[in-house]
Amino acid sequence: MSARARIGVLALQGAFAAHASALQRLGATTVEVRVAADLEQCDALVLPGGESTTMSQLLETSQLFDPLAERIATGTPVFGTCAGMILLSKGIADGRPDQRSFAVLDIDVQRNGFGRQRDSFETEIDVLGLDRAFHAVFIRAPRISRIGSQIETLATHGGEPVLVRSKTIMAASFHPELADDDRVHQLFLTMVQG
Ligand code: GLN
Numbered sequence: 001m002s003a004r005a006r007i008g009v010l011a012l013q014g015a016f017a018a019h020a021s022a023l024q025r026l027g028a029t030t031v032e033v034r035v036a037a038d039l040e041q042c043d044a045l046v047l048p049g050g051e052s053t054t055m056s057q058l059l060e061t062s063q064l065f066d067p068l069a070e071r072i073a074t075g076t077p078v079f080g081t082c083a084g085m086i087l088l089s090k091g092i093a094d095g096r097p098d099q100r101s102f103a104v105l106d107i108d109v110q111r112n113g114f115g116r117q118r119d120s121f122e123t124e125i126d127v128l129g130l131d132r133a134f135h136a137v138f139i140r141a142p143r144i145s146r147i148g149s150q151i152e153t154l155a156t157h158g159g160e161p162v163l164v165r166s167k168t169i170m171a172a173s174f175h176p177e178l179a180d181d182d183r184v185h186q187l188f189l190t191m192v193q194g
Contacts, residue, residue: 005192008033008042010068012058014050014083018177022185036067044077044192047084049139049175052111053096055083060100069102077168078104079188085171086111086142093145105169106148107161113143125174127155127163130183136162136174144173154187165191 007023009016011032020030023046031041039045045068047055059065072078072088080088087101091108112119119140124133136157144161147153154170155163162173163184170191176184 004029005043005189006031006041007044007046007189007192008039009046010048010055010064010084012062012064013054015048015081015175015177016046016050019046019048019081019185022177022182023189026182026186026189028189033064033068035062036064039067039071042071042076044188045071045079046188047078047080047087048177049082049084052083052086052092052101053099055087056096056099056101065100069104072102072104072169075168077188077192078170079185080105080169080171081177082139082141082173082175085109085173088169088171089142090148091146105164105166105171106151107144107164107171108146109142109173110145111142112140113145114138114141123157125155125157125162127184127187128152129154129187134176134181134184135179136172136176137178138162138174141173 008031088105089109093110153161
């Protein structure tokens with residue numbers, strides 16, 4: 001893989017610009033992904049936060065769902081945050097009936113699962129491999145209700161996993177792109193570049 005990884009950031013909706021900025025600060029080239037042809041240039045992908053129901057619809061209308069599913073299924077590294085985590089999960093509770101996911105990460109999530117009174121909150125979390133705490137911003141975040149035995153937990157909050165990883169997939173319940181701290185994106189780039 002080239003020294004300068006090209007990371008596609010799904011740019012249909014949501015918090016894609018801040019992800020692109022973080023990745024660029026780390027030396028990666030970013031590509032805004034809106035149509036299937038954009039995928040051809042990408043070594044890896046980021047699915048941002050936003051609204052997973054809307055993203056699911058837009059993925060269908062832009063005819064991006066199937067090509068993206070194919071890229072992820074064939075091992076292109078992918079990092080999903082918040083709504084992006086929902087899009088990767090096997091099971092979704094409290095979703096819309098017509099909401100689709102790529103179902104490639106062996107976890108189940110509950111949308112907005114941290115409860116109304118704590119819809120949004122910020123806290124420090126310890127992340128495996130990082131030497132000091134990471135400031136995690138949770139915004140109507142998904143809660144992981146089941147985690148498969150092959151999935152590695154990289155960080156927890158209140159004893160529950162909030163940053164997880166499989167071989168080629170990483171997913172965060174929170175928004176690392178809002179932290180003013182690029183270390184979680186760096187972890188992903190390490191996965192991409194080896
Ligand atoms: N609650 C949103 C959803 O279900 C996710 C929120 C976010 O990405 N900040 O898609």
